[in-house]
Amino acid sequence: MTSSPARRLVVVGAGPGGYEAALAGAAAGLAVTLIERGKLGGTCLNWGCIPTKHLLATTLAVETLAAQAKQKLASGTVTPDLAAIQAKKKKLLAATHSAMAATLQKAGIRLVTANLAGVSTGVAHTAAGSETEDIPFDSLILALGSRAASFPGVKPDGQAVLGVAPVLDFTEAPESLVIVGAGAIGLEIATIFHRLGAKVTLVDAAPRLAPAEDPDVAKVVAQVMRRQGIDARPGVKVESLVTENGRARLTLAGGEVVTADKALVAIGRFAATVVPGLAECGATFADTAPNRAWLATDAALQTAPDIYAVGDCNGRVLLAHAAASQGVYAARHAAGLEKGPYAPGPIPGCYYGSPEIMRVGAVAAPGDTISEAAFVANPIAQAHADTAGFARVLWKDGKVAGITAVGHGASTMATLATVLVSQAWTREQAEALVFPHPGLDETVKAALLGEMKTKA
Amino acid sequence: MTSSPARRLVVVGAGPGGYEAALAGAAAGLAVTLIERGKLGGTCLNWGCIPTKHLLATTLAVETLAAQAKQKLASGTVTPDLAAIQAKKKKLLAATHSAMAATLQKAGIRLVTANLAGVSTGVAHTAAGSETEDIPFDSLILALGSRAASFPGVKPDGQAVLGVAPVLDFTEAPESLVIVGAGAIGLEIATIFHRLGAKVTLVDAAPRLAPAEDPDVAKVVAQVMRRQGIDARPGVKVESLVTENGRARLTLAGGEVVTADKALVAIGRFAATVVPGLAECGATFADTAPNRAWLATDAALQTAPDIYAVGDCNGRVLLAHAAASQGVYAARHAAGLEKGPYAPGPIPGCYYGSPEIMRVGAVAAPGDTISEAAFVANPIAQAHADTAGFARVLWKDGKVAGITAVGHGASTMATLATVLVSQAWTREQAEALVFPHPGLDETVKAALLGEMKTKA
Numbered sequence: 001m002t003s004s005p006a007r008r009l010v011v012v013g014a015g016p017g018g019y020e021a022a023l024a025g026a027a028a029g030l031a032v033t034l035i036e037r038g039k040l041g042g043t044c045l046n047w048g049c050i051p052t053k054h055l056l057a058t059t060l061a062v063e064t065l066a067a068q069a070k071q072k073l074a075s076g077t078v079t080p081d082l083a084a085i086q087a088k089k090k091k092l093l094a095a096t097h098s099a100m101a102a103t104l105q106k107a108g109i110r111l112v113t114a115n116l117a118g119v120s121t122g123v124a125h126t127a128a129g130s131e132t133e134d135i136p137f138d139s140l141i142l143a144l145g146s147r148a149a150s151f152p153g154v155k156p157d158g159q160a161v162l163g164v165a166p167v168l169d170f171t172e173a174p175e176s177l178v179i180v181g182a183g184a185i186g187l188e189i190a191t192i193f194h195r196l197g198a199k200v201t202l203v204d205a206a207p208r209l210a211p212a213e214d215p216d217v218a219k220v221v222a223q224v225m226r227r228q229g230i231d232a233r234p235g236v237k238v239e240s241l242v243t244e245n246g247r248a249r250l251t252l253a254g255g256e257v258v259t260a261d262k263a264l265v266a267i268g269r270f271a272a273t274v275v276p277g278l279a280e281c282g283a284t285f286a287d288t289a290p291n292r293a294w295l296a297t298d299a300a301l302q303t304a305p306d307i308y309a310v311g312d313c314n315g316r317v318l319l320a321h322a323a324a325s326q327g328v329y330a331a332r333h334a335a336g337l338e339k340g341p342y343a344p345g346p347i348p349g350c351y352y353g354s355p356e357i358m359r360v361g362a363v364a365a366p367g368d369t370i371s372e373a374a375f376v377a378n379p380i381a382q383a384h385a386d387t388a389g390f391a392r393v394l395w396k397d398g399k400v401a402g403i404t405a406v407g408h409g410a411s412t413m414a415t416l417a418t419v420l421v422s423q424a425w426t427r428e429q430a431e432a433l434v435f436p437h438p439g440l441d442e443t444v445k446a447a448l449l450g451e452m453k454t455k456a
Numbered sequence: 457m458t459s460s461p462a463r464r465l466v467v468v469g470a471g472p473g474g475y476e477a478a479l480a481g482a483a484a485g486l487a488v489t490l491i492e493r494g495k496l497g498g499t500c501l502n503w504g505c506i507p508t509k510h511l512l513a514t515t516l517a518v519e520t521l522a523a524q525a526k527q528k529l530a531s532g533t534v535t536p537d538l539a540a541i542q543a544k545k546k547k548l549l550a551a552t553h554s555a556m557a558a559t560l561q562k563a564g565i566r567l568v569t570a571n572l573a574g575v576s577t578g579v580a581h582t583a584a585g586s587e588t589e590d591i592p593f594d595s596l597i598l599a600l601g602s603r604a605a606s607f608p609g610v611k612p613d614g615q616a617v618l619g620v621a622p623v624l625d626f627t628e629a630p631e632s633l634v635i636v637g638a639g640a641i642g643l644e645i646a647t648i649f650h651r652l653g654a655k656v657t658l659v660d661a662a663p664r665l666a667p668a669e670d671p672d673v674a675k676v677v678a679q680v681m682r683r684q685g686i687d688a689r690p691g692v693k694v695e696s697l698v699t700e701n702g703r704a705r706l707t708l709a710g711g712e713v714v715t716a717d718k719a720l721v722a723i724g725r726f727a728a729t730v731v732p733g734l735a736e737c738g739a740t741f742a743d744t745a746p747n748r749a750w751l752a753t754d755a756a757l758q759t760a761p762d763i764y765a766v767g768d769c770n771g772r773v774l775l776a777h778a779a780a781s782q783g784v785y786a787a788r789h790a791a792g793l794e795k796g797p798y799a800p801g802p803i804p805g806c807y808y809g810s811p812e813i814m815r816v817g818a819v820a821a822p823g824d825t826i827s828e829a830a831f832v833a834n835p836i837a838q839a840h841a842d843t844a845g846f847a848r849v850l851w852k853d854g855k856v857a858g859i860t861a862v863g864h865g866a867s868t869m870a871t872l873a874t875v876l877v878s879q880a881w882t883r884e885q886a887e888a889l890v891f892p893h894p895g896l897d898e899t900v901k902a903a904l905l906g907e908m909k910t911k912a
Binding site: 422 | 527535540871
């Protein structure tokens with residue numbers, strides 16, 4: 001008996017989507033090649049989720065003390081050493097890179113450090129300097145990620161106006177920082193540098209902070225950040241953002257000028273899908289504008305015959321765990337282990353700054369049925385003197401369709417909320433579950449059991 | 457049409473069990489009288505869960521800074537003001553007492569501030585000073601709580617050797633503190649006063665700290681506490697603990713003597729069930745020793761005809777949320793709304809000191825099937841420089857039967873774990889759920905998907 005040679009899976013991009021796809025492909029018996037031009041881990045590990053969490057955690061004591069000091073329950077000073085924090089971050093990332101490389105090797109995955117120069121039917125063309133290699137595939141998974149958005153006039157210039165990557169590498173906090181964009185990245189970085197002593201100005205053209213979230217969540221975010229001393233201004237149009245005399249100069253519509261040592265542009269993400277030959281292979285794009293050319297995918301995450309697109313590059317959900325989930329599905333689909341459409345259940349989203357936010361399911365719209373509870377009655381939030389915010393449940397036909405929360409430790413509720421939404425819990429189920437006391441999750445329970453009402 | 461008069465429910469004890477029973481009874485249409493001799497909220501609110509959480513939260517910045525300083529990522533000092541923290545605690549408790557009283561009043565519940573002097577068939581006899589009142593009932597719910605255990609030679613004397621209540625009211629931290637008993641209370645108080653600068657010595661006769669928990673959990677607790685500088689000594693028998701010259705003097709079996717400014721006795725709980733007439737009404741006790749005379753209860757939580765016992769006093773599970781769950785059931789059973797036996801599903805348990813512990817379901821025994829994951833690979837734990845510990849899953853017939861965790865933020869996983877255990881999740885369900893990244897809960901997922909093995 002001879003066994004047929006293993007089917008060849010090529011994965012492009014070693015962020016959460018590609019890395020998990022490669023491992024799942026190998027586990028399914030495919031011969032896997034993983035192509036990555038830069039560092040393992042993609043945006044999430046190197047310039048996104050993980051460095052921001054490191055900076056948030058290592059500066060947390062500043063805020064914990066400030067909350068106590070404001071209540072006159074403690075005194076003192078906490079001075080984070082940003083250079084040391086960055087050195088530690090490098091070590092942690094390097095250790096993670098090594099661990100990932102070892103895991104790939106152990107799984108028998110070939111790692112090719114190269115650019116994807118192009119694609120043709122059944123072949124990925126790579127280039128590393130002058131070296132090129134054509135790598136044949138039976139299935140290709142594109143996990144190309146995304147890149148920071150910019151617009152004419154609001155664009156990093158490498159001087160005082162910067163993108164997220166250099167800001168996350170600062171070894172010294174600027175005395176003042178302007179942030180354009182109040183999404184997850186802008187909010188988290190505002191928290192980090194506020195804790196590090198910078199005067200932070202945060203602007204967004206959208207009418208509220210965290211514009212993707214519930215307007216009442218945004219209200220709490222604005223209230224908390226302003227109390228902390230962050231100058232948070234939603235609904236403000238930027239005229240221009242430039243470096244002048246080595247400093248950032250932000251001009252707002254109407255003429256007001258804000259200057260700062262540095263500025264961060266964090267106004268969303270663009271597609272990173274420019275791959276020669278991809279369209280000729282049959283790939284289609286969700287939008288014709290080049291910056292919005294997310295790869296269109298079918299129910300099996302395929303963008304062309306035998307070519308999958310997972311993670312940010314398909315524009316579905318720009319979150320690391322969504323990418324990983326899609327990557328695993330695509331690899332298993334390529335191996336014949338998944339036959340049905342990709343149906344992952346609800347995808348939680350978290351903001352880890354101050355205040356924290358989490359959401360699973362849709363934002364409640366006017367007319368929807370909701371119930372809610374405030375953190376002010378929660379003994380854990382009370383003990384931390386951090387009682388702003390609430391949890392809110394969105395109901396459809398008497399079942400939980402969404403949960404959002406803003407406030408102390410809200411991110412810790414996200415997995416629980418994902419389970420409740422994915423199972424469409426009833427009020428009776430919530431009543432029957434014994435929640436640990438005291439716990440922040442009790443505010444989720446109180447929201448589940450709160451008075452049902454129609455959102456105004 | 458005339459309606460028959462409402463059935464009369466008398467509840468004794470306004471801790472979590474009695475308070476929730478009273479509210480559930482009123483919601484079910486019963487005419488409710490709640491008898492409480494002291495403060496609303498019982499041990500949990502006044503001398504247990506809530507004050508310890510307040511002290512843990514208000515001293516947390518000390519430890520957060522210490523963890524960063526140890527890594528040379530921050531410098532500074534944090535000095536909690538214990539007198540101010542206690543004043544704040546009093547305010548918070550007073551506000552909670554008022555809110556509870558208002559809730560009772562709004563629900564039409566009569567609150568009687570008196571001792572329960574005795575019980576006879578259909579009547580609760582109360583006494584407040586020289587005032588007595590006989591309160592007739594159709595159903596009686598006893599939520600009598602428990603009291604701190606002591607033994608000859610290891611007993612608070614009101615001088616330097618104290619019970620938990622006065623220690624939680626200290627307005628000045630002792631320079632040194634001996635704690636006898638390494639259960640949840642002893643461990644949490646060790647963390648609190650260590651943060652407040654006391655030299656803490658913690659002893660327990662049991663062979664490990666947190667003796668009710670998994671031995672491998674106990675190992676992590678011992679390792680973390682010793683690294684912090686707490687002198688934690690399980691497996692040590694106490695010969696005597698007395699006040700001598702105003703200081704606590706602990707003599708261990710073998711003769712070693714430890715002296716300290718103060719000592720805490722936290723060696724468990726005794727039954728608080730001495731009620732004249734109760735046995736004559738038909739109540740039975742789980743044990744004949746007076747200190748262990750927990751009220752025996754049947755499947756409907758009845759200890760005698762029309763008399764329920766809920767919470768600590770029945771000795772089932774000495775946790776506030778267990779009491780509340782039982783109280784609600786008993787009141788609804790008394791109202792005819794519950795017909796089946798009391799079957800609450802799994803009851804989570806948490807320790808909120810440092811390190812945190814949580815457990816749902818049984819401790820894994822040798823021969824059981826388990827899977828696990830360490831926090832060292834978790835990016836949130838890494839970011840907090842707090843990577844000791846692990847999550848462990850106990851499996852029965854390929855389904856989740858228990859989850860325990862020790863380490864950074866372990867208590868935040870308890871509700872999620874309760875859902876997974878109550879639903880007896882399979883590995884496939886865990887694989888299908890998209891967990892938020894990065895999150896501490898990912899260590900629970902890694903444990904769920906870890907290699908199955910037999911516990912040694």
